[in-house]
Amino acid sequence: GPLGHKGAARRRAWIEREKTQGKAARTVQRVFRGSVGRKQAAAIRAQRAAGLVQRVFRGHLGRQRAARRAAAKDLLAREGRAATKVQATWRMHQQLENYRELQILQLAAMQVQRMWRGWLGRKRAERKRQWDRAAPGPERLKxxxxxxxxxxxxxxxQRQEIDALHRAQERAEGRVTEIQAGLQESESELHTLERELREVDQLDADLREMTHNKAAIEHEIEREREEREMIATREGGYQAHSPGHGSGRPGSRGSSHSGSRRGGSRRGSKSRPTSGRGSTQAEREAREQEVYALEVAIHMKKAEREKKRRELEAEFAGVFAEVEKKKSELTMLQDQIGDMEATRQRKDREFTRLQRNLTELLAEQKAELDALREKGVQLETATATSAAAAAATAEAAKENEKRTAAIFSSTEELLKFQFMSMSLSYFSSLNMLGNLRDINQDTTAAAIASSADTAAAAAAAAAAANIPSLKQMTLGAGEFLDAATKAKKLEEAEKAAAIEEAKKALAEPFPSDVTKWRVQDVGRWLETLSLGQYRRAFEEAAVDGEFLMELRAEDLRDVLGVEHALHVRKLLVARDKIKPLSAAERAAKRAVEAERAAAAARVRVAAAL
Structure with missing residues (x-):
């Protein structure tokens, strides 16, 4: 009816109103949520923008700080390099100053030594000239x-220098012996330390063994634990599936009896391994205690090993440094001994030269005494006016001759035994020279006295028996002296000729480049080789320096007439010596000279230090 229509209309109106209001509410809610979302998005954007600004600002500050640190580090590095360069320059300046000072001192010492040697040489040469110019007689003997x-x-x-050198060499050898003994002791200490280090390695082996035992015990304990867990799991599963536990009928008596019996049996079975489980727990605790004891022992062993290793390494380093120091000192002493040996050899050569010089002087003195003796004998023979006087003078001459012969025979024996051994000759040479000086003085005085007496007797006898004076007599001694004078003059003439030839060679030196030699230069070169007999053939063939470099052995033998094979070989060898160097040879020569200069500089620096 009408009420139904009204109710339906109201319901339709309500539904329409609900639809309209719901849509409006959803729109309001949507708009509100959009507004809230936009506000939240704006806040998020602002937060992000603030984070970006902060990040950029922090990056800017970080870059500035990094730049400042890099600049400070670069400045510190540049200051360090500058300070290092300044220090290096200063050290270089100091070393250069020291080197220049040492070089100046060395050059000054060499100059002083050269002048001193020159003065000594000129003094010896002056004495030799005086000896050569002196007339035979007392003055020459003096x-x-x-x-x-x-x-x-x-x-x-020279003997004193050799003695000092021997003493220094003995001291150095004694020091070398001490260092070698110390090296042996240090090496024995090193062997002992190495053995102790091996014992430390044995401690490492013991530690490994103990660690292995510990791991084995832990593995055994873990295996037993797993077995116990498996047994417990198996027993729990058996109890869950046994009858009486799964049935829900408690009223069955048989089942209860059977269950009680099974339970009693289970209780009996459980009550039996109770003591075994307790013993297993005790064993596990004992093993855990053993593992703990092993860990403690391992830690103690490790601490002991590290302590002993540090001590041994420190002691080993000290002994090794001492060994290296002794080795370096031993090397330095060996070098010094080598230098001493070279100096000793040089002193020995100088000693031999002095011996030879002394022998020559004694031989010349002997010749002078022989000449005086011969002159005295001849004068005594010439001035003998009677048989008695002749016999007396002959007897005196014989005695003088015997005395002189005995003196010089003993002198020769002394010289033989003197120069046989250097160590024995040091003291005997002084006595020998003193005896020689006394003998020469006695003999000279006797010869002078005999010569004066015989000259007076000769003048008296000449006046009495019309014998010509001594100046007009032609005696054997005069002929002997004339022969000696002629030989001396001939020797001086040869020396003068050699000097003149050397002056000519210096006045007209050879060109440094062989290819620029002239024909005359090639001829002079042949003269220097003592092959002047081939000079004419070379001049006729117009052999200059450039052509000389191209000559073959066949050309020398067949064309130029150098017939002797050794002369050909001599010419070829001499030509190879003056041949210009190739580029490779010049480079090798420069390398060798640079190495020598570097070695000499190192030696000078080492000597300066």
Missing amino acids: LGLTMIDGAKENFER
């Missing part, structure tokens, strides 16, 4: 004694 005294002084000085 000069000879002076030269012998000088040789004796040089001999004594």
Whole structure:
């Protein structure tokens, strides 16, 4: 009816109103949520923008700080490099100053030594010239004694230097022996330390063994634990599936009896392994205690090993440094001993030269005494006016001759035994030289006295028996002296000729480049080789320096007439010596000279330090 229509209309109106209001509410809610979302998005964007600004600002500050640190680090590095360069420059300046000072001192010392050697050489040469210019007689004997005294002084000085060198060498050898003994002791200590280090390695082996035992015990404990867990799991499963536990009928008596019996049996079975489980727990605790004891022992062993290793390494380093120091000192002493040995050899050569010089002086003195003796004998023979006088003079001459022969035979024996051993000759040479000087003085005085007496007797006999004077007599001694004078003049003439030839060679030196030699230069070169007989053939063939480099052995033998094979070989060898160097040879020569200069500089620096 009408009420139904009204109710339906109201319901339709309500539904329409609900639809309209619901849509409006949803629109309002949607708009509100959109507004809230936009506000939240704006806040998020603002937060992100603030984070970006902060990040950029922090990056800017970080870059500035990094730049400042890099600049400070670069400044510190540049200051360090500058300070290092300044220090290096200062050290270089100091070393250069020290090197220049040492070089100046060395050059000054060399100059002083050169001038001193020159003065000594000129002094010896002056004495030699005085000896050569002196007439045979007492004056020459006196000069000879002076030269012998000088040789004796040089001999004594050389002996003292050799003695000092021997003492220094003995001290160095003693020091070397001490260092070698110390090295042996240090090496034995090193062997002992190495053995102790091996014992430390044995401790490592013990530690490994103990660690292995610990791991084995832990593995066994873990295996037993797993077995117990498996047994417990198996027993739990058996109890869950046994009858009486799964049935829900408690009223069955048989089942209860059977269950009680099974339970009693289970209780009996459980009550039996109770003591075994307790014993297993005790064993596990004992093993855990053993593992703990092993861990403690391992820690103690490790601490002991590290402590002992540090001590041994420190001691080993100290002993090794001492060994290296002794080795370096031993090397330095060996170098010093080598230098001493070289100096000793040089002193030995100088000693031999002094011996030879002394022997020559004694031989010359002997020749002078022989000449005086011969002159005295001839004068005594010429001035003998009677048989008695002749017999007396002959007897005196014989005695003088015997005395002189005995003196010089003993002198020769002394010289033989003197120069046989250097160590024995040091002291015997002084006595020998003193005896020689006394003998020469006695003999000279006797010869001078005999010569004066015989000259007076000769003048008296000449006046009485019309014998010509001594100046007009032609005696054997005069002929002997004339022969000696001629030989001396011939020797001086040869020396003068050699000097003149050397002056000519210096006045007209050879060109440094062989290819620029002229024909005359090639001829002079042949003269220097003592092959002047081929000079004419070379000049006829117009052999200059450039052509000389191209000559073959066949050309020398077949064309130029150099017939002797050794002469050909000599010419070829001499030509190879003056041949210009190739580029490779010049480079090798420069390398060798640079190495020598570097070695000499190192030696000078080492000597300066």
